[in-house]
Amino acid sequence: MKRILLLIYISVAWTACLFSQQTVGHILKNFRESASKSVLVVSHRADWRNAPENSLQAIRNCIDMGVDMVEIDLKKTKDGHLILMHDRTIDRTTTGKGKPEDYTLAELRQFRMRNGAGHKTAHQIPTFEEVMILCKGKIMVNVDKGYDYFKDTYSILEKTGTIDQCVMKAGLPYERVKAENGDVLDKMIFMPVVNLHEENAETIIDGYLTHMKPEAFELVFDNDGPDVQRLIKKVRDSGARIFINSLWPELCGGHDDDRAVELRQPDESWGWIIGQGAKLIQTDRPVLLLEYLKSKRLHE
Template structure:
């Protein structure tokens, strides 16, 4: 019996170390220079097979080998950070109204809906529950969450997950520095820049001069020579590039549906890789991983 318990304990330790190695390997891959592999970011986790922003959707991503999950945050009436994309809970749950009008306990009484708008057994998770699930297994990209930057960072510190989470915002460096300069260097922060909007290059220049971000999320509705110039400028700075393939307006028409429904993956994901993208955010994570493996860009 003692031998059985010892073996069980050893297996548990090995599994734990292996999980931690997985998250560390993804982070090292992201930060490493000269590594041509591409990381897959799953938008609102695996929302096609589980409710968006749910623990099950994140578990699915971990199991399929996704490198990073994208999530969104809101705050409850009693101060808990929860996963929720919309300003109301109407679309994704069986409840109605704004999340800040409910306590966490009240929100737990509602159930999340799946992609076909049907009730499931799943409840709204907290940010802390998500980071506990993801710890050592997968990186996390907080999209709609800048308004809760300090509270989110406190949870990351508490759970020892600051090194596997990316916070981001579509704001100039000066504002981000003024609002969160005390913790900006303690975690990965990624600026989001809409390249086809006036002032895009000024925002890029501001970050390059003062912060030198690890990566930029670049958004563009058209593929033009000016867009190409700005992408090359970011690449030349040594920063990684994050591109969304979710819908055409985010990537100059090189989106997921073009890859899957029009069966033109090389003109979609292949084109994005050709821009030097290190991270691709997708609504088709399993198919993107398959494509990248075939091309030698994913383990």
């Protein structure tokens, strides 16, 4: 009987492994196809409403719900480990106090993560390597606050065999990013972040289109005026994918999550973003956005 149960367990685990590999392959295929066929959901700090932000559990939740990409943030410990942490200090999100770089990884493991309500949980701060092992074959990863560790990040991606699953980004001109990262830049998926209201926004866009032709641009704008829409169209017409945040109004010209959910205007929120040709939408409401996209036949 035990032998039969063991064989069943192995069979189920193997099937799950194959399914995960097919899933990330499917996500990558969708990432590179037209936005008119599918839109990808990016979950902000993973599933922070139901688990501590930037925790392994929050990422597992996103994998289970069918999210395409999780957004995470990185810091470095005193002994050189990359960990997931958004703030400059660990005060808000853990039971500890101070800066992560003042602790070794072993010391940070003594603390516990707090949930969105500030309550202590059983979860520990994960390392970036642990995250990529968890995500391998299952989901893409968007490193938001982590540009300072560009080359260290690449080393871990190479070690875990997950280079094609991770998107790095920075709100910097091409010339600086290339000078600071050299050939490593060409080995990764890199997404420039451009605030469309800055005076040099179009110059930054043109620099990347001339020298690099990024697979995607993250575009930030606090209104949806004609010049904003002109620049969005310029990026779209270049063939690059468009990444738009619907987290709060100042990031997407007022077409945010709360407008979709609390005001019950999803077509004026997510629908408007989709109408701009966005391929990726970062949200704090992943389940509801997934449902909306499925209703429009834009997510399988």
